[in-house]
Amino acid sequence: MAGAGLQVAGIRLAFGKAMVVDALDFSVAEGEIGCLLGHSGCGKTTVLRAIAGLERILAGEISLDGQLLSSLYRHIPAEARGIGMVFQDYALFPHLTVAGNIGFGLKGLAAAARETRVGELLELVGLAGSGAKYPHELSGGQQQRVALARALAPRPRLLLLDEPFSNLDVELRERLGQEVRTILKQTGTTALLVTHDQHEAFAVADKVGVMHQGVMKQWATPYELYHEPADRFVANFIGEGVLLPGKVTGPQCVEFELGEICSLVPRSCCPECLGDGLIDVLVRPDDILHDDASPLRATVLGKAFRGAQFLYTLGLPSGHKLLSLVPSHHDHQLGEAIGIRMEIDHVIAFPRLTQTQAHA
Numbered sequence: 001m002a003g004a005g006l007q008v009a010g011i012r013l014a015f016g017k018a019m020v021v022d023a024l025d026f027s028v029a030e031g032e033i034g035c036l037l038g039h040s041g042c043g044k045t046t047v048l049r050a051i052a053g054l055e056r057i058l059a060g061e062i063s064l065d066g067q068l069l070s071s072l073y074r075h076i077p078a079e080a081r082g083i084g085m086v087f088q089d090y091a092l093f094p095h096l097t098v099a100g101n102i103g104f105g106l107k108g109l110a111a112a113a114r115e116t117r118v119g120e121l122l123e124l125v126g127l128a129g130s131g132a133k134y135p136h137e138l139s140g141g142q143q144q145r146v147a148l149a150r151a152l153a154p155r156p157r158l159l160l161l162d163e164p165f166s167n168l169d170v171e172l173r174e175r176l177g178q179e180v181r182t183i184l185k186q187t188g189t190t191a192l193l194v195t196h197d198q199h200e201a202f203a204v205a206d207k208v209g210v211m212h213q214g215v216m217k218q219w220a221t222p223y224e225l226y227h228e229p230a231d232r233f234v235a236n237f238i239g240e241g242v243l244l245p246g247k248v249t250g251p252q253c254v255e256f257e258l259g260e261i262c263s264l265v266p267r268s269c270c271p272e273c274l275g276d277g278l279i280d281v282l283v284r285p286d287d288i289l290h291d292d293a294s295p296l297r298a299t300v301l302g303k304a305f306r307g308a309q310f311l312y313t314l315g316l317p318s319g320h321k322l323l324s325l326v327p328s329h330h331d332h333q334l335g336e337a338i339g340i341r342m343e344i345d346h347v348i349a350f351p352r353l354t355q356t357q358a359h360a
């Protein structure tokens with residue numbers, strides 16, 4: 001169906017005189033999982049609430065499956081949008097059993113059909129046999145599965161998940177994130193997740209939007225965000241890495257302290273686009289390999305143990321720092337000089353900021 005899924009086009013939201021979100025665009029195709037990712041206060045929840053129909057927009061449009069839900073002149077009430085929600089605090093009814101909670105939104109169904117649907121959902125979220133329990137008898141992770149089942153029961157056109165795992169410990173968060181993705185894919189549910197946790201966004205979503213101060217910096221797949229960040233903000237926000245000063249030396253080549261790389265150079269860094277050819281090259285920890293035979297040396301300034309690997313902070317002769325992921329059996333001491341080699345597949349670089357831009 002044309003226009004199936006969620007379309008958010010140029011929306012603006014404000015509280016009083018304070019503009020919170022402006023000119024925000026993105027779309028989530030039918031059956032796809034989208035995610036809004038950003039620091040606290042960047043406006044993620046406000047956008048989610050606008051889509052749910054809990055906030056009015058001042059400009060732009062929100063449509064679902066081709067139906068206009070919100071504009072300056074139109075506001076379909078939340079309860080008529082066919083949208084399900086899962087919140088951080090589960091928001092289960094404590095006096096209802098698990099089955100009662102899941103069946104809550106199915107009042108229109110005959111008792112037998114309701115019971116069948118509740119049974120399907122209990123099965124789907126791995127809680128078959130727990131229908132007669134009360135929420136307080138369940139763990140946090142189980143309660144969140146009940147909340148998910150309750151939201152999915154009426155077969156919503158769109159499911160919104162607001163920081164759904166943030167009350168859970170890290171390990172469970174990761175596992176439940178994977179499970180929720182599997183369940184949403186199994187049921188073909190179109191969904192939008194809000195989180196400030198990058199790992200969660202990458203584990204659950206097909207497309208992730210990085211938001212900053214109410215603006216969408218980039219809406220892309222996790223792979224593209226990591227390997228083709230649209231700007232410095234996204235490059236710094238997603239993953240780890242450092243920017244090293246360099247220079248464009250040809251249509252496809254850049255040179256910096258670690259040597260010369262000739263590969264596809266970002267369009268914004270083409271020689272004709274830059275007066276002085278000065279750029280900053282992004283170097284990720286996985287771009288730097290430890291190699292004793294390499295003439296390129298760096299000093300170990302710091303190291304963080306990550307189980308299979310160490311994340312080394314290395315000092316270059318120029319004084320610039322680098323990060324490198326090194327297998328953890330290479331246990332070097334602070335202050336030791338080690339050989340390194342770069343293995344950069346494609347260049348991520350940004351035009352060097354002028355002094356005014358850098359201080360803005």
Ligand SMILES: Nc1ncnc2c1ncn2[C@@H]1O[C@H](COP(=O)(O)OP(=O)(O)OP(=O)(O)O)[C@@H](O)[C@H]1O
Pocket residue numbers: 015020038039040041042043044045046047196
């Ligand atoms: N009801 C409100 N009245 C006034 N200002 C609000 C209201 N709700 C949110 N804000 C402000 O709008 C901005 C965006 O808030 P929002 O909750 O959308 O951010 P967020 O990215 O979801 O943050 P968090 O991850 O902390 O929930 C913040 O500056 C916040 O203080």
